[in-house]
Amino acid sequence: MSSLRGTLWDGVALWRVRAAPDPDSAPRAIALPVEWEEEEASALAAIAPGAGPVVLPRLAEAWIATLAERGRRLGLLADDAEARGFAEGLRALVLARRGAPGLSVWRGDAKAPSRFVLNLPAFLEPDGDLDITGYAEAVALGVRALDILTGGKAQRLAIGFADLAGLLAGLRLAYDSDAARATAAAIAALTRGAAEAESGRIADILGAREPVCLLAPSPPTATQVPGLAEAARAALDAAAGCAGLRHLGLVAIAAPDAVERMLGAESGGFAPAAGPSRLTFDREGWVTDQPTRAALRAGPRAGALLAPVPHEAWVAMAQAVSPFLHAAPPMPAAEAAPARPAATPVRGPALPLGRPTGAVWKAMVGGHRVVLRTTEDANGQPTELAIALTKEGAAYRSLMEAMMQAVSIGLGAGVPLASYVEAYAYTRFGPAGAVEGDPAIRRATSVLDWAFRKLAREYLGRTDLHDPTEADCAPDTVGRATEQLTLLPMDLPESLSPRGRRRQIRLAS
Structure with missing residues (x-):
């Protein structure tokens, strides 16, 4: 990477991992800073165009060098x-991982909106x-980058923030x-x-197109x-002191995508946190429950600080923040996840969910990893x-x-678990066969x-559901007699002759 010598990338230690943007995609070789984690590698696999190896410094430099050169030509630098x-x-x-442009910039898509x-x-x-100073400087840098990207022609730019919940x-x-709403309003x-102050500085170079709004909403006093x-x-006050602005709108909260994941943000914009823990894959491919980054920051109070909140809390937060935005914020994609206990806020092995609020069981059925999770009521x-x-x-x-x-x-809705056990125990489809990791169940037909x-043993105390035979688990088995009943077991009237029977049966399409 000789072209990066003399830059901030020079001397940054990288580590290599294979990651995919989703479980159904082929993994790519990713080189990223050693402080970054595999989740960021997965996000880079989704961000980078093509299907080949990805090296973060090269990927970022493709647009950073372009913006610097274009800004020089425009006179903005x-x-x-x-x-x-x-x-x-x-x-x-x-x-x-403080900030970055949106997907369109990383992928070189000049036609897509930028943020x-x-x-x-x-x-x-x-x-x-x-x-605070670093944040204000980052905002100004983002505005200048977006203006250079649009050739100094755009009337509206979109600079926003993510993971307010993690900051709180x-x-x-x-x-x-x-207190949280006052903090969010002050940040907005x-x-x-x-x-707007940076827009005013750009206006001094390229010319003002918008008047300064002297009646901007007042921020919290404390x-x-x-x-x-x-x-x-x-x-x-600094923005109000400008001679004029270059842009009609600047601050907008966008729906999150892979860029937020690359930065390590766990929630979009000012949306509430989904909880103090999350299900993720460990390096062996198992699904495990781990504390979120926000929970690690919150410490012992993570469970209370990151508990799900009602929709009205999001509305109140939106009312606090929206006066300082130039575009309406997106509605949250879904309600917060059900409350789960906070895992111990220290890095280390994954922490399983424990009763009385739920349980997690892992096994391999026919060579395929399976994780079963339950959430329990007070009983x-x-x-x-x-x-x-x-x-x-x-x-x-x-x-x-x-x-x-x-x-x-x-x-x-009150359907007994026993009814589901009777319906789904011994159902047949692949994967099937030997069960590993569960000493109580050695074979399964699906x-x-x-x-x-497993649920019948744990919650109903049933030990009468014995393991099927190897033949029952074979892919070509025809099943037991009770599983071979005709689809329409109806008896025809004896009084009808064969000709009459044919007349009585009609084919419905």
């Missing part, structure tokens, strides 16, 4: 020294303080609280002020983050089932997930057979 500083600033944002996103938790200092957890603020105000309210007010009875298969195609996995959702709905016989 005064000289080579400013162009080098601009490029180094973008490299620093990416390397620290720039800032990962809020990345601006938390090790001592817990917020790097790091600040030990509950999402549904006045700081974003707007810094963006927050629990030292200096944040004052910085927001100062940024808005220790299952109310929700989920199954994960790491080796199957998307269609098969989707059908299994849909079926388990249907069973969960039935359980919630994944559902293992899952529901």
